[in-house]
Amino acid sequence: MERSLVLIKPDAIQRGLAGEIISRLEKKGLKIVAMKMLHIDNTLAKRHYAIHKGKVFFDDLINFITSGPVIAIILQGKNAVQIIRQMMGETDPAKAHGGTIRGDFGIDIGHNLVHGSDSLENASKEINLFFSAKEIFNYDRELDTWIY
Numbered sequence: 387m388e389r390s391l392v393l394i395k396p397d398a399i400q401r402g403l404a405g406e407i408i409s410r411l412e413k414k415g416l417k418i419v420a421m422k423m424l425h426i427d428n429t430l431a432k433r434h435y436a437i438h439k440g441k442v443f444f445d446d447l448i449n450f451i452t453s454g455p456v457i458a459i460i461l462q463g464k465n466a467v468q469i470i471r472q473m474m475g476e477t478d479p480a481k482a483h484g485g486t487i488r489g490d491f492g493i494d495i496g497h498n499l500v501h502g503s504d505s506l507e508n509a510s511k512e513i514n515l516f517f518s519a520k521e522i523f524n525y526d527r528e529l530d531t532w533i534y
Contacts, residue, residue, distance in 0.1 A: 387462050387463055387464060387466070388462065388463065388464065388465060388466040388467055388506060388509070389419065389460050389461065389462045389466060389509060389510075389513060390460070390461055390462075390466045390467045390470050390502060390503045390509045390513075391459070391501075391502070391503045391512040391513050391516060392411065392459045392460075392470060392500060392501065392502050392503075393451075393456050393457070393458055393459075393500065393501040393516075394407055394408070394456060394457040394459070394499070394500055395450070395451065395456055395497075395498070395499055395501060396450065396451070396454035396455065396456060397450075397493070397499055398491075398499040398500060399454060399455055399456065399457065400454060401499075403491055404457055406491075407487055407499065407500060408457075408459070410473060410487065411459075411461055411470065411473065414463075414469060414473060415463055415533040416461040416462065416463040416466060416470070417461065417462045417463060417527060417530070418459055418460070418461060418462075419461070419462045419522050419524070419525075420458075420459065420460040420521050420522045420523060421457065421458070421459045421460070422457070422458055422516075422517075422521070423455050423456070423457050423458075424455065424456060424516075425454070425455050425456075426451050426452050426456055427452065428448060428452055430515065430516075431448045431451050431452050432448060433515055434515055435447055435448065435451070443496075446496060450496060450497070458517070460513055460517060460522060463533075464533075464534060466509075467502070467503055467504070467505060467506055467509055470503075471502055472486070473487060474486060474487050474488055474500050474502050475488035475489045475492070476488060476489075477495060477498060478494075478495040478498070479491075479492020479493060479494060479495065479498055479499075480492075480494070480495075487499060487500055488500070
């Protein structure tokens with residue numbers, strides 16, 4: 387089973403959308419194996435978004451993700467990375483299809499509610515940035531026999 391990191395960003399927290407986002411992901415069959423609320427500091431934000439360093443929007447990205455609390459979640463399931471990316475929709479909510487998180491609730495590209503790992507390799511790196519091994523749970527769900 388794959389694991390992926392999801393961050394419910396400050397705009398989703400402020401707008402009261404965290405529960406809706408988590409519910410959608412769970413209803414798809416993805417299993418939460420770790421979750422916590424935190425305030426990302428500049429150091430963690432710069433490590434997380436290091437791939438965008440030097441880009442015009444980097445400072446705005448750092449300022450936004452550190453502007454309020456986020457919920458960090460590790461989700462597990464078959465093809466978790468791809469499924470989560472599809473459920474989130476395009477990065478720019480104006481281009482995201484209805485039925486996706488960003489398509490249904492997103493306002494603009496700078497406030498797009500949610501982050502999800504874009505590959506298995508990045509998922510592993512991002513999970514290690516936000517969680518220790520002790521914070522990740524392994525458990526069985528009866529539901530999994532019906533999904534897989």
